[in-house]
Each structure stands twice: as structure tokens, then as C-alpha cells.
Amino acid sequence: MQSQGQSKGLSQTDSLVLGFFVFKTWFQGVRIVWLYHATFMLNSICHIWGHQAWNTGDLSKNNWWVALLVFGEGWHNNHHAFEYSARHGLEWWQIDITWYVIWFLEAIGIATNVKVPTDVQKQKKSNSINTQMIDKFFPK
Numbered sequence: 001m002q003s004q005g006q007s008k009g010l011s012q013t014d015s016l017v018l019g020f021f022v023f024k025t026w027f028q029g030v031r032i033v034w035l036y037h038a039t040f041m042l043n044s045i046c047h048i049w050g051h052q053a054w055n056t057g058d059l060s061k062n063n064w065w066v067a068l069l070v071f072g073e074g075w076h077n078n079h080h081a082f083e084y085s086a087r088h089g090l091e092w093w094q095i096d097i098t099w100y101v102i103w104f105l106e107a108i109g110i111a112t113n114v115k116v117p118t119d120v121q122k123q124k125k126s127n128s129i130n131t132q133m134i135d136k137f138f139p140k
């Protein structure tokens, strides 16, 4: 039998604590599952389907829809060609959310010594016929 003034459910504090742990557990679980699936998907799909813009000597490909899902890492051929680069979406139309964050952090002075490929480095790895012909007939 309940006395007058007692509620039947959880108290407000108990509800907040329970909600916090449910949210925290769910958020952490979803985050980890998303991270693992995205990583494995990326390394599978981007070595099978997509476009190879750079001569990397491997099967890495740029895949736009994977890039959207994994915040830019789907520009995987770019990543293989210039592994030191903070920027994976090297063209203006290659959406790279991670790069936008790094660019912002650099702009406000938090990130320093951010590396991106130079035009000369890009030309050396270019998959275009002209560059390959120049390299073939005029080796460095």
C-alpha cells in the first residue's frame, strides 16, 4: 500500500540517471559499430569500385558515395597517392568533411603544419596519358 504523495514510477533524478546511461550506452555502441563497419566497408569497396585518378600501383579507388558516408575517406585513391595529406578530397567537388574541420582548425590557429600535396607531387602521380608519356620519353 502506498502512502499519499509517493509516485508509482521512478523519481525525476532516477529517470535522468537511467536516461543518461541508456543514451551513453546506445551512443557508444552505435558509434563503435558505425566506425568498424565504415572502416571495413571503405577498405573493401574502395579497392573494388570507383575511379583511379592517381597512379598508385594498387587497386585503390575514389568512390563518391563512400566518401559521403565516411566524411571524406572514400577518396581512397587520393589517400593512397598522398598518404601524408590531411586533405583527401583534392578537387573542389570532392566533399571531404574531415578536411573542412582540419581547414577550420588551421584557420583559427589550433592545427599547424597541415600537409597537402603540391602541384609537382600531384603531377608525378597523375594517371593522365600526357604525364605518363612525358615520364616514359623524358625520364628524370
Ligand SMILES: [Zn+2]
Pocket (backbone or CB within 6 Å): 043, 047, 060, 076, 080
Ligand atoms: Zn586502401
